[in-house]
Amino acid sequence: MTVSNIRPVAPKDEEPAKAAAQFFVPAAASLHERRPRTLKHGDTFALFDHSGDAINGPGSPEGLYHKDTRHLSHFYLTLNGGTRPILLSSALREDNATLTCDLANPDLFDADGGRVLRHDLVHIRRTRFLWKGAAFERLALFNYDEKPQRIAVELAFAADFSDLFEVRGAVRPQRGDFHPPVIGEDHVILGYRGRDGTVRQTTLRFEPAPQELCENQAIFTFELPPRTRRTILIEISCGKTDLKRDLRQFLLHSFRDARRALRNTSSRAAAMVSSNEILNQALRRCVADLCMLLTETEYGPYPYAGIPWFSTVFGRDALITALETLWIDPQIARGVLSYLAAHQAKDFDADADAEPGKILHEVRQGEMAVLGEVPFRHYYGSIDSTPLFVMLAGAYLERTNDVAFVGRIWPHIEAALEWIDRHGDRDGDGYVEYGRHSDQGLVNQGWKDSYDSVFHADGTLAQGPIALVEVQAYVYGAWEAAATMLDRLGNPARAMSLRARALALRERFDRDFFDEELGTYVLALDGAKRPCRVRSSNAGHALFTGLALPERAPGIVAALMEPASFSGWGIRTIAASEARYNPMSYHNGSIWPHDNALIAAGFARYGFQAEVARIFEGLLDASTDVDLRRLPELFCGFPRRPAQGPTFYPVACIPQAWSAASLLFLIQSSLGLSFDAQTRQIHFSDPVLPSFIDELLIRSLAVGNGKADIMLRRSGRKVLVDVLHRTGDVRVLSLV
Template sequence: MSAEVVTQVAVASRIVEVVAEQPFYIPMTGPAARPRRSLKHDDTFIVLDSHGDIGASAGGPDGLFHCDTRYLARLELVLDDLQPLLLGSNLRDDNSALTVDLTNPDIYREGRIVLQKDMLHIVRTIFLWRGTAYQRIGVQNHGDRPASFDMTLLFDSDFADLFEVRGEKRKRRGTGSSRLNGPTDVVFEYRGLDEAERAAALHFDPRPSRLSVNAATWQLELEPHQAKSLFVAVSCNRPPTLKPARFFAGLLAHRREMRQSTMGAASIETSNNIFNEVLCQAMADLNMLMTDTPQGRYPYAGIPWYSTTFGRDGLITALQMLWIDPRIAKGVLRRLAHFQAKRNDALADANPGKILHEMRGGEMAALREVPFAQYYGSVDSTALFVLLAGRYFERTGDEATLTELWPAIEMALSWIDGPGDPDGDGFVEYQRASEQGLANQGWKDSYDAIFHADGALAEGYIALAEVQGYVFAAKQLAARCALRLRMPDKAARLMTEAAALAERFEQAFWCDDLGFYALALDGAKRPCKVRTSNAGQLLFSGMIREDRARKVAADLMRPHFFSGWGIRTVALGEVRYNPMSYHDGSIWPHDNALIALGLARYGLKHSVAHVFKGLFDAASYMDLRRLPELFCGFRREKRRGPTLYPVACAPQAWASATPFTLLEAALGIEFDVARNEIRLRNPHLPAFVYEVALHDLRLGESSVDLRVRRHGDDVALEVLRTRGQIQVSIVLTR
C-alpha cells in the first residue's frame, strides 16, 4: 500500500537509481520510544503508547482519529509535572479496552521526598465507542500516610489530515480555535479549507481544580488505602448539548455490542493452546476492524494507515473468512457495488464498472490534494469482486443477493473486457491515469515491485500474472451464477472466454528457462522473468496446468522461497531481492494463505502443512500472538524469532484472517448447498495440532459441530451435533 518514485541517472557509464519519496510513501525516521497500542470502533481509532499517552514519546503515529482526521494530538498524564512509571499495559482479549498500570516516581518538593516511589497505583482504562474515547483514571494510595499531589492531563488538537500525519506537507491549512465550555468542558474547533466544521469536545468528571484549554489539573489528597476515580471523554463531532455516556454504562454497552456482532460465526478450538491464542487474537482483531456501514459490516484494512474501506483488502479478507462467516462477504460486496465507478475520472483512475481501491473522508481527499476520496487505482479489485460474488453464492445459495448484485457483476465484467484491457490482447493490465495516482496497481504496489531479471523496472501497460488468474476464476464463477439466473448463453460465453484466457496465459507467461511463470508482461509484452510469489497465487485461481502447477509448488517450498517462516514475495537470488523490503523479499501472511489454498486445490497437503507450521511458529513469537501485515524474509535460525518490519500495520485484516484460511486449506472444507453437505477434501492436520473442533459451522439454515483428529497422515471425523438437515463427509482423492 505504500509507494515510491525512482528515476535513473547516468553517472560514469553506470545507472544510479535516485529514490524520491512518492507523495503517499510512509516514512520511518526513527524507532518508537514506547510500544504502541491501538483501539478502533467504526470510523474512529486511537493510537496510544504503552503508558496510555498520546504524543508523549517520539516515533509513533499517535492520536485520536475520526474519518481520516486527527482530533486529538496530545493526551499526557503527569504527577506533579513528572511522568508516572510503567508497571504494565494490556489489551483485553476482545480488544474492547486498553488497561495501563502505573505508579509514581519519587516526588520531591524543596529538595525533600514528599511521596516515595511506588506508593500510588494508577490504572488507566481506555475504550472507544460511537465516536468517543473514554478514559477512567483510578488512583489508590497504598502508603501508610496521606498523599497529596497534583494529577494533570495535558492535551491538544491539530486536526491534521491522516496524510499529513503520514508526512505530507501542505502549503495552507484551515483555521482552528479552542475554548472553555464551562468548568468541566473544553472544545477544539477547526474549519477546513473544504468548508467542513470539525470539533473535539473534552468532558472531565469530576470538575478539575484548574482547567485551561490545554490542561486539566486535580489537586488530590488521599488517605492511606483511599481510592479515587477521574474520568475524561473526548468526542469527535458530537453536538455540544449531547453529553457522552457514563464510563461504565458505555463500556458495558460496547462489550455487549461486540459480543452480539460475532454471534452466528463458527468458532474453533484446537488441541494446541498457543494456536488457540492465535485464533482468538485474530478473531478479536477482525471484529475490531469490522465497521458498520449503510451497506453492511466491512473489514477496514488496518491500523493506523488503512482504517478505511479498501476494495482489495476487504474482498480478500471476505474470501478468507467465507467458510466461517459469509455475512462478511455480503457486506463487502454490497458496499463495493454501491461505490462501483459510474464515469471516467483520470485523477481517481475510474472507469465505469471498476471496483473501488480506497476511499477517504479527510480534508485533503475532499480538496483532491490526494486522489483518494474515491480512488479506483487497483487492477485486481474488479475481478476479485466478481470472484467473491461467485464464491459467496456457492457458499450460501443466496439467490436474492446474487440477483441484487448481478448488474454490478455485469458492469465489472464489461470493465474487464473493455477499459481493463486497453490494447485488446486479452489480458487485464494497468497504467496509472494520473501522476498523482499509484504507479503499481496490483497488491504489490511499491515502486520497485514489478521488474525484469536485470532489475529494470517494467514500464507501459503491465499485465500481472495473478490478476489473469483472478479473471479466469471470476469468469468461471460468473458463468455458474449466470446458469442459476437462467442465462445459459452468457454462461457458455464466459466459460469459453475463461478457457481461452488459460491457453493464452500459458503461451505468454510460462518461461521454459525458469521453469516458472513470469511475474508480469510489460508494455512491450516482454515477460518479467522473475521468480515471485505471484505465481503461487495462480495455484489459488486454478488456471494453470497441473504439471506446471506442481513445478511452481515445488519451487515455492525450496529455500530460496521458503524462509522457514513462510514464502517470500521474491525468491532469494533475484536481483532486487531484499528481505527487509516491502514487497521484494518480505513475507506477507495473506499471500501465504492464498498460496496455501492453491496448494490444497492441487492436492499438495504436505506443502500446506509446511506453510501452516511456519506461519504458526512466526505468530507464536509475535506480540499478542498477532500476525502483522508483513515481516522480514530473513532465513529462519534456531532459537530466534522472525524479524519484524518497522511500519507494518498490526492489526491488519487479511493478516488476521490468515490463520483461518490456513485451517481451511488444511481441512479442505467445501460447501455444497444443493446437497446440504459439508465436505472435507483430503484433510491433513499439521504436526502441531492433533485435534480441531468446529462449532456452529453453518450451511443455509442448518449447522453442525464436528471434531477432526489426526492419526499419522490420516484423520478421523466425528460429528458432535447437528441442527437441521445437514451431511458431513470426508472425500479422499489422489
C-alpha cells in the first residue's frame, strides 16, 4: 500500500471519551501525595515509599520494574508478627545512588497484650541501590537497649509481572501463566510466561538464609545482645542470578561500580556554583536526576524521559533534553542523535504511524507492546521529532565542530528533510501537519498530545490534519540548521536554497498564523485551514527558533507574561481566558518547566532578558516547595498565592528529564551563552544575572580541546565576566 493511498484518521469530536481513555494515566492516587522514593539504573527503575516498602494495592505504582514489566509488586517489612516499624527518616543520596531509610521499633506486645519491647530501642537501617537489572539492600538492626532482645524480621513479597500499561490502568482480557515458585534454602524464584512467549523471572536471594522461607515471605529471627548489630543482605534480580556467588562481596563491588558510574557521568559536564545556596541545591538535584535518567546504549548516553510512566526511549523528550543540556554536556546530544538515526523509519507502517525518514517517538519492551495491544513497540507518532532531530544535529555541530560525526549521520538528516517535504506536508500548503494512520495511534501528535489539547476559540476540538504553530517553528529551525551543516559539508548552493525556503516560510507563517486581535500567533490551523484562535504557550516556540518576525516579538512576550498566561510560577500551556482552560488539566492550563525553558530561550533570542529572569525565578521558587527540590513534569496552573507553593499535578512524573534540564537551560539563556567551536570561542552576549544570583562560577566549560573556569559577577546593571583558569586554546568573549 502506497502512502498516497493512506488517508489519515482524523479525531472525531463526538468520540472524546474513547480518545481520552486510549492511553491515559489514571489519577486514582496522587504521586505527589505518595512522594515515592525513586531509583534507576539502565532499563530498571523502582518506586518505594518512605519506609522502603512497595505496598501493592489499587492505584499503587510502587515496585521494581525492568523493561516495562513490574518484577516486584510487593515488598513489605514488619516485625514480630506483622507490626510495621516507625519511620524516622528517608533520604536519597545527593547523587541518587542509594536510598536510605531509618526506622525504629514501635511498642511490641506478646499474644497476651504484654509489652515485650519498648519503642525506639532497635534501630533499623535499610540501604538500597540498583545495578544491572537488580535491586540490592543491606538491612541492619542495632539494639540500643541495655538487655538482649529477641526480634523477628518479616519480609513479605510478590511479583505480579504487570505490564507498565496495566499499572497505568489498562485492562487486559487475557494474561499469561504464572510459574510455580521455586524455593531454595536462601532464595525464591518467581516466574511468568507472557502471551508473547517470553519468560520473565524475579529471583530473591537472602544472606543469611532466613529461618522460614516460602513463596511470599521470608522470616528472620535474631537474638540481639545489647549494643550489637545484625545484618541481612538482599538481592532482587529481574531475571536469573548466580546463586553460588558471595552476595556480600558482590553487593560491595556492585555498590562501588554504581557510584563510580554516576560520578563518571556527572564529571563529563561543566559544573556550577552560585552565591545562592537554594539555587545550588536545585542545580545539584537537576544534574543528579539527569545522570540517573541517562541510560548507556550501544549508541551512547540516552536520557530516558521520566519515572514512573516514561522510563524508556522517547524521541521528542530526549531531543529537547539534549538541546537544553548541549552547553554543559554535548555527549548527550551525540548519543541521542546516534540512537535516533539508527532507529529512523525506513518504511511505511500504518500501525506504528511510521513513514520513511520519520524520527522515533517511543519505544516499549513490555508484553503488551510486543503483542501489539499498545502500538508503542517502535512508534513514530510525533510530528515534531523529525525537525527537532535536524535542529539538534545543527546545534551539536555548532557546539562541537564535530564535522566527521555530522557527516556520518548526514544520510539520516537528508532522510528527515525528505520526510518534512514528502510526508510532513500532507496537502502541499507549505506547512507540516499530522494525522494518525490508524485508530490506535495518538490523536494529537505534538508535545501536547492529550485528545483535547487542540481546539478552537469556542472549545470545539480541531479536526485534522492539524498544523501546530510550534511545529512550523521547528521546521524553520531545521532548515536553518541544515543550511549551516551544508555550508560546513561543502554544499553552499543547497544551503542557500534552504535558507530561502526558511525565509519564505517566515513570511507565509506570519500571514497565516498571526492574529492581530489576539496579539499573538494562533495555536494551529485545522484541516480546513481555519485558525485555532487560542492564546497558548506554543506561540513562544516561534521565538525559540527565530521564526517570529522581530516586530511581533514584543506583543508575543506581553501576551505570554500577562496574568492570564503567567501564573507567577510559570507560563500556562493555555491562557486562563480560553474556553478549555483548566488549571488541573494535563495540557490545557498547566505549567510545564521544559515549555517555559524553551520560551525563555526565545525571549533571550529577541532581547527580553527581564522576562527570562521572571520565568527563572518562578520555576526556582516552585522547586523549593517540591520534595528534594525536583521540578516535576508539570504542575497545576493556579495563580501564585502568598506563602503558598505551587499546586501539584497528581500523576506527574518526577524526575522528568526535560524538566530536570530546564534550570540549566535557563542559565544559558540568562547569560546569552553560545559557542563558536571552529574558533574555540565561548561567547557571553549581554549576560544578565537574575536578582537572586550575585555570582556564578562555571567550572570546566569546554570547547574544542580547551576548558575554562569562568566567574560571572553582578556590577550594577552589568555582569562582569572573569576567566579564572583555562587549559588549551580557548577564548572567552563578553559581547555587549
